[in-house]
Amino acid sequence: MIEIKNLSYGYDQSLVLDGINLSYDEKEFLAIIGPNGGGKSTLLKLMLGILTPKSGEILLFGKSPKDVCKFIGYVPQFIPINKAFPISVLEVVMMGRIDKKRFGFYSKNDKKEALKALEIVGISHLANRRIIMLSGGQRQRAYIARALCSDAKVLFLDEPTASIDTRGQIEIYELLSRLNKSGIGIVLVSHDINMAIHYATKVAYVARNLVMHDIDTKDNFLKHLKQEHSHFCDVELILKECSCKKS
Numbered sequence: 001m002i003e004i005k006n007l008s009y010g011y012d013q014s015l016v017l018d019g020i021n022l023s024y025d026e027k028e029f030l031a032i033i034g035p036n037g038g039g040k041s042t043l044l045k046l047m048l049g050i051l052t053p054k055s056g057e058i059l060l061f062g063k064s065p066k067d068v069c070k071f072i073g074y075v076p077q078f079i080p081i082n083k084a085f086p087i088s089v090l091e092v093v094m095m096g097r098i099d100k101k102r103f104g105f106y107s108k109n110d111k112k113e114a115l116k117a118l119e120i121v122g123i124s125h126l127a128n129r130r131i132i133m134l135s136g137g138q139r140q141r142a143y144i145a146r147a148l149c150s151d152a153k154v155l156f157l158d159e160p161t162a163s164i165d166t167r168g169q170i171e172i173y174e175l176l177s178r179l180n181k182s183g184i185g186i187v188l189v190s191h192d193i194n195m196a197i198h199y200a201t202k203v204a205y206v207a208r209n210l211v212m213h214d215i216d217t218k219d220n221f222l223k224h225l226k227q228e229h230s231h232f233c234d235v236e237l238i239l240k241e242c243s244c245k246k247s
């Protein structure tokens with residue numbers, strides 16, 4: 001579903017990503033981890049078609065990302081909220097169907113789909129509340145609902161649990177895991193290695209290059225890190241000596 005071949009990208013002369021290869025299908029819950037400035041968000045933006053590769057190729061569902069945006073739901077890292085604009089949760093979620101509007105109006109079906117998405121993420125009771133009144137975790141659920149109701153086959157999320165408390169983080173990861181099991185692809189950038197390891201089925205470590213790890217079980221992955229990467233710590237994974245296949 002996502003095929004990346006020999007991808008390189010730099011904002012100026014120097015390369016941020018160099019020779020990246022990745023093969024992903026929607027059955028997987030893929031977490032992209034790595035150090036600050038390693039190129040995680042850049043990789044996500046390339047997969048979304050927001051940026052264009054300097055060299056190499058990215059195919060989503062066999063096509064260029066720009067041609068398949070209707071299958072992609074994106075939850076960005078920062079979503080600015082205009083406090084003076086009293087938009088409701090339901091209205092935010094319906095924005096996911098903006099391309100389906102007819103003559104500038106949402107249909108009954110758009111509203112039905114938005115309510116269904118709110119039901120799935122567990123906050124249908126908050127549909128009429130102003131978005132600024134929600135907690136960080138509830139707001140993040142609303143944005144996931146917005147991405148879902150666009151009929152997305154894969155969700156891309158950039159740091160979905162930043163500034164959410166631990167309980168809220170677990171709930172968001174549980175929700176994403178459930179969505180993944182129901183057939184929706186999940187690709188997320190995370191700094192929280194513990195959460196990523198616990199919920200993801202694949203972990204891509206990105207620091208200019210990409211190293212892919214399969215996670216059959218959390219224990220095996222931690223054992224693997226201990227054996228192969230003696231300087232592993234919670235925040236900075238340094239996998240330069242990694243015996244895993246560098247793709």
Ligand SMILES: Nc1ncnc2c1ncn2[C@@H]1O[C@H](COP(=O)(O)OP(=O)(O)OP(=O)(O)O)[C@@H](O)[C@H]1O
Pocket residue numbers: 011012016034035036037038039040041042043
């Ligand atoms: N628009 C831009 N113009 C120039 N350089 C940029 C731009 N966006 C990112 N960079 C640089 O590209 C590199 C990779 O940035 P990116 O945001 O992809 O890293 P990241 O792994 O997501 O980092 P973090 O974990 O800190 O969010 C960094 O050195 C960053 O300064």
